[in-house]
Amino acid sequence: MxxxxxxxxxxxxxxxxxxxxxxxxxxxxxxxxxxxxxxxxxxxxxxxxxxxxxxNTMKTIGIMCSDASDLYLANAISYLERELRANEYDAILCCTGYNLENKKKYLELLLSKRVDGVIMAGSKFIESTREDNEYILNAARQVPVMLVNGRLEGKNIYSILCDDYTAVYQAVTKLIRSGRRRILYLYTSVSYSGNNKRRGYQNASMDAGLGNLENMIYQCPKDIAYSRDLLSDLYRQGLKFDAVMTSDDTLAVGALKFAASAGLKVPEDLSIIGYNNSLLSRASEPELTSVDTKIEALCTTTISTLMSVFNGGKNVPNWITISAELIKRYTTDF
Missing domain, CATH: 1.10.260.40 (lambda repressor-like DNA-binding domains)
Structure with a gap:
């Protein structure tokens, strides 16, 4: 037919x-x-x-994410697709992993499909050197590139960011004001977002007169058992800490499991703050105090900005910052 x-x-x-x-x-x-x-x-x-x-349009947007099984990214994909459907656009999803060559390959694939724009969900698409980011800059010469919580300056590139630095700075400051002085920081990555979170922890500690607590900062995979075992090892080695600030709820759940195994009361003996306000923060016992990064707002703003670009809007900002919110539950006593 x-x-x-x-x-x-x-x-x-x-x-x-x-x-x-x-x-x-x-x-x-x-x-x-x-x-x-x-x-x-x-x-x-x-x-x-x-x-x-x-x-002269495929009414299709390419979405790239590193790992669709990640709770944060899974939520982002859901919100992005919802907003695209509302604007009568289809989506092609590529789960790239973390290897740079794979990211390049998938971006080339999307461009070959004549997509109208590309959305990169998460900050791990931005590399440390301009040379390694050239594939994104080149793509932006053909279609708009939207970065969800990533930052890269370039023509036709638009960054929608959560203010991760301020979120962690304020959370750590609250812990300090509640009497905590030995605050461990667990983080997963050295991405744009990850670096901002770490700086927030460091500067809050320094500004409160606690010094540069490099021996209190530990990187670990996004794995509950790993963070639990890491804290158990540090505790057995005699490291003293009365609070744990994490860059993701997964690590905070591991901290809860450590506290249970060590016989520590939460929040009396150990305060814990997670990050992303994911389902894990509400499914844990006790429920986690966590930073809500406003992922839905990030994604709806990403799509509305993209539609403004398509419609020829003047003075569309190249980056927009959205504030996070600390959701107080039962793992902190402030």
Whole structure:
């Protein structure tokens, strides 16, 4: 079944069928309904690529994420796709992993599909050198590139950021004001977001007169058992700490498990703050105090900004920062 069959059955020209498919307004309602009825009767579905050529748009956005099983990224993908559907755009999702060559390969794949824009969810797509980021800068010469909680300066690149630095700074300051002086910091990555979180911890400690507590900072995988065992080892080695600030709720749950195994009361003996306000923060016992990074707001702002770019909006900002919120539950006593 093809466009010629539709044309013959509807008694109209091929050009008229094409105009109906492409949403051209220069078709009467009566003719449009007739053509659509014939398409439905014959079970004809227009070729998406051909339609895209006619409209000069595929109405499709590429989404890249490093790991769709990650709770934060899974939520981001859900919100992004919801907003794209609301704006009548489809999505192609690529889970790239963390290898730079794979990221480049998947971005090239999306561009070959003639997507109208690319969204990179998470800050781990931004590398430490401009040379390694060149593949993103090159892509932005063809389509808008949206970075969800990542920052890269360049034409046609738009960053929607959570203020991770201030969020951690304020959370650590609250711990200090509640009487905590030996605050461990557990983090997962040295990405743009990860570096801002770490700086927030360090500066809050320094500003409170606690010094540069380098021996209180530990990087570990995003794994509950690993963070639990790490804290257990540090505790057995005699390291004293009365609070744990983490860069992700997963590590905070590990801290809760450590406290239970060590016979420590939470929050009396050990205060714990997670990050991302994920399902884990509410499923744990006790429920975790956690930083809400406003992932839904980040994603809705990303799509609204992208639509503004498509619509030729003037002075669309290249970066927008959204404030986080500390959600107080039962693992802190402030």
């Amino acid at each position: 093809n466009i010629y069959d539709v044309s013959k059955q509807a008694g109209v020209s091929i050009a008229t069928v094409s105009r109906v498919i492409n949403g051209n307004p220069n078709v009467s309602d009566r003719t449009r309904k007739k053509v659509l009825a014939v398409m439905e009767e014959l079970g004809y579905t227009p070729n998406v690529f051909a339609r895209g050529l006619g409209l």
